Amino acid sequence: MKLSLATRIFLGYAVVLVTFGAVSLFSVAELHRNQLEIRLVSQGYLQLSQDAAALDSFHTNQEKDTERLLEEGNAETRRALIRLARLYVPSLMSERLNDALVRAREVRALAPPGEVPFVQDLESRLGELAHRYPTYGRAAEAVFTVLASESPPADEVARAATELRQQENAIGRDIRFLRAALTNRIRERVDGAEDRERRTGLAIITLSVLAIIVGLVATAWSARTLRPVRTLIEGVSRIGRGDYSAQLGVRGDDEVAVLAREFDAMARSLQAREAQLKAQAEALMRAEQLAAVGRISAQVAHEVRNPLSSIGLNVELMQDAFEHATFDSPEEAREAREILAAVTRQVDRLTEVTEQYLRMARPPRPSLEPTDVTEVLASVLDFSREELERAGVEVVRELSPEPPRALADEGQLRQVFLNLLRNAREAMLGGGRLTIATQVQARDVVVALRDTGRGMTEAVLSRIFEPFFTTKEDGTGLGLAVCQQILQAHGGELSCQSEPGRGTTFFVRLPRA
Structure with missing residues (x-):
């Protein structure tokens, strides 16, 4: 089956479009993958790391409060501290652990299959902490009970405090380990994302080069397909250079002949339009020139008429003064000088105005x-x-x-x-x-x-x-x-x-x- 000219060109550039589409789909897929990775780190691991940091900070504060309670010698102050501690030990810590567990389950839903074991390990560690904390609460309550008396026995205090410190140390180690694991995982994921981004960039560049090569091949094939229209191209080039009288005269019923006849009609239309625009431009230029000359002439006449009249009058007065009078008094001499100064001022003004009009009408070309x-x-x-x-x-x-x-x-x-x-x-x-x-x-x-x-x-x-x-x-x-x-x-x-x-x-x- 013989394909038409438009179909062949379409098929050639369809191949180019499919190639670039494949490159675009690959880029979008990699971008989506990177977005999932960023979402896992930003909305998952970073949030869990912040929860672990909050647990670590809260546990450190609890340890300090325990030391302060053990070192406090005043019974009333101890009882006040015990009442305060009972309000949030271990209830507040349990709430934070439960929040961290809920967030870990949410992260597991977001995580890819390769990250699920790590998130499950985090959940198990948080669960162990949640199960261990009631024991810690009982140890803390034992210390509170001993210290609540006026004179607590030293051996009971020491025994209860030792048990509490052991619990605190164990919990603190687990929290720090959890926090370190999250920090290392975040670093690994970020490094992996950067490495994958570099590989993806190289892959996209390579695929883009291949797509460009395919495009060049398709363009060469299209150019070969369009060789029969050389006559049409030469005629169009003449029209592009301004020779609107060019008529291609291509006969036939194929696509090229139809296109050639349309170009002949366009050339005739452009020729008529160019003649019309040229006539309009010449008329407009003449109108602008006349308007400019009229404005300049009216302004020059207005500016020059009065100074010339003043100059003529003052010169006449000065001549009469010099011909029919002598300067017997200083007043007459001053008057002559004033008249001469007035003449000078008007001449200077007339010169300046005339120069400005000349510069406006015929500006000199700058020597750059x-x-x-x-x-x-x-x-x-x-x-x-x-x-x-x-x-x-x-x-x-x-x-x-x-x-x-x-x-x-x-x-x-x-x-x-x-x-x-x-x-x-x-x-x-x-x-x-x-x-x-x-x-x-x-x-x-x-x-x-x-x-x-x-x-x-x-x-x-x-x-x-x-x-x-x-x-x-x-x-x-x-x-x-x-x-x-x-x-x-x-x-x-x-x-x-x-x-x-x-x-x-x-x-x-x-x-x-």
């Missing part, structure tokens, strides 16, 4: 080189020291001992740091503290600039990187947008955290060199 961020920060802080000191800003440097070298354009990075320092200074009008910290991570260098200024609300924080958004009266709203644009061109990012009244922290993240 390994740069020591600490040195750039130091030079920027030295440049801004006088300005920061006049504003009452204290600079705290928490720099990483490891030199933070990043891939950056030093000039553009300096521009980012200057802008952030200026913003921090303006946020602390009455002075404050500016903390600059660097941190070297696995792939990035992070610089944190934390001020103690007035902070920002959530609404403001969500818009600080938008072009032309500003909260300053004379701001352009381009400073942070330009900084973000520069860092994105570096492959980094600029982020911010702020709370009203608690200051602001800017994080500069750069790729590590």
Whole structure:
């Protein structure tokens, strides 16, 4: 019987699935076995070991109480101790032994067949202790009876005490032996589990390798089965490279021919869709360019118009003053100087705004080189020291001992740091503290600039990187947008955290060199 293409491929990969399924079943079985072993140790032997430790501790306390009772010289105190001892000797110890027996029976139900004899031996030892303890109780009661009198005979006390100590020593040896047996068994089971885990790991690795080999063989067989579709593969490769005009033209009624016709239909559909998306992308790009040009032009016109008017008026006044008047008084001289200062300020402001617009519209491509961020920060802080000191800003440097070298354009990075320092200074009008910290991570260098200024609300924080958004009266709203644009061109990012009244922290993240 001739099998179809899908059936042959299915059979090949069914073999792979069965092989990996067998490996998985083996892994699950071993895992279940380990879980049973852990359950036996954690819920069985460890609990019994704790019971044995409690019995040992309780018996040790009983021995100490017996010695204290024998050494007590006051009759009233002895009788009080005897009354107290009769409350829990041997009843409390018998209760604990019964609890241990119940737990041993529960462990026997959990234990595999190989562990049943050991658990039965534990049960027999606990049973012997439970049977021996009434004898110990009678010996203890004999001591209590002798010591309850005002002047107990020394020979009777010695005889009863000797009998009681013999009982206590025998019980103590049995309890310690029981505890040691449990401890050794736990150690043996843990060591065996670790050894079995290592063997299981090697077996799983070996079986996995065999399964991979089977998978490779099945893949090779499937590839051989798919040789008749080479024409289809070549046509699909052309479509994958973007040549949607490729038409396979495979004729026939088999599976390959049906698949080829479907690919021809898909290619025609993709060709039409690509043309549609290309047209839409071009239209969207033109709309974005026009919108950007419109926003920049409107802002430039708004920012430049008033300074130019002021410059023209002040220059005209200055010319009239110099042409028609002499400086006979200090007031006139001061006025001329003020006018000249106003012209200078407006020119500087116009220059700064124009440069920001130009940087936003045509950002220069960064020249990325390994740069020591600490040195750039130091030079920027030295440049801004006088300005920061006049504003009452204290600079705290928490720099990483490891030199933070990043891939950056030093000039553009300096521009980012200057802008952030200026913003921090303006946020602390009455002075404050500016903390600059660097941190070297696995792939990035992070610089944190934390001020103690007035902070920002959530609404403001969500818009600080938008072009032309500003909260300053004379701001352009381009400073942070330009900084973000520069860092994105570096492959980094600029982020911010702020709370009203608690200051602001800017994080500069750069790729590590």
